[in-house]
Amino acid sequence: xxxxxxxxxxxxxxxxxxxxxxxxxxxTVLGVSGLQTTTLEERMAANSRDRDLAFQAAEAALLDAExxxxxxVIGDFNNANGRYAINAPNRPxxxxxxxxxxxxVFTYSVNRPGGGAQAAPIPGVARQxxxxxxxxxxxxxxxxxxEAGVAAEGLAFFRATARGFGGRENTQVILQIGFQx
Numbered sequence: 001x002x003x004x005x006x007x008x009x010x011x012x013x014x015x016x017x018x019x020x021x022x023x024x025x026x027x028t029v030l031g032v033s034g035l036q037t038t039t040l041e042e043r044m045a046a047n048s049r050d051r052d053l054a055f056q057a058a059e060a061a062l063l064d065a066e067x068x069x070x071x072x073v074i075g076d077f078n079n080a081n082g083r084y085a086i087n088a089p090n091r092p093x094x095x096x097x098x099x100x101x102x103x104x105v106f107t108y109s110v111n112r113p114g115g116g117a118q119a120a121p122i123p124g125v126a127r128q129x130x131x132x133x134x135x136x137x138x139x140x141x142x143x144x145x146x147e148a149g150v151a152a153e154g155l156a157f158f159r160a161t162a163r164g165f166g167g168r169e170n171t172q173v174i175l176q177i178g179f180q181x
Contacts, residue, residue, distance in 0.1 A: 050166035054173040057122050058164030061108045061129035062177055064119070065160035068106070068133065069179050077135040082106040086134045086159065094163050094174050105130040126169040131162040156181045 068074060077083040080103040084091040092102030108129045109119040121128055136157040158179040163172055 047171075050168060050171045051173065052166075053124060054164040054166035054171050055175075056164065057108070057125050057129040057166075058162045058173045058175045060119075060122060061106075061131040061162035061164060062160060062175055064106065064108055065131045065133055065162060065177070066179065069158055069160070069181055074133075077133075080104055082132045084132060084134045086136045088134070091134065092130075092132055092161075094161070094172070102132065105132045124167055125165050126167060126171075127165045129162055129164040131160055134159045134161070 075083060077085055079085060079088045079090055082105050084102075090103045092105055093100045108131075109121045136159070138156050158181065159176060160179060161174065161176045163174050165172055
């Protein structure tokens, strides 16, 4: 009969399992951090695109305003329907805390001022852009030169203000231009 020899059994410490769990935890933390960074970058890109869309919509409305001001008949500036005297109290105010709708605006592609065919609606925006035009008092000084220091006669000056919307209605861009006719 042969006697069995047993090796002495050493106590297991479980170090390999512990190290594997620590490495897995580190990889998980890195993955979650990378996911949060990617999500933030996608939000930033979407917001930038939304603002660019609103800016382009406001520019399209300003082009409509220029077409209106270049038309043969622009009508009376009676402080309503998108035509206002400069700084009229009932004109739209689209910035600051005291925002108000005013007595009407022109809406891009819907009620194009000066007649003409309607423009195609701008795709992807929450609302079509809007604009209104303000008229400065006509200069009635002697002379007809635009030379520096010489008053101009019979020139009409206007300010057009446009508001464009992005993919969300709360993304807005407001642009203004001055126009001489």
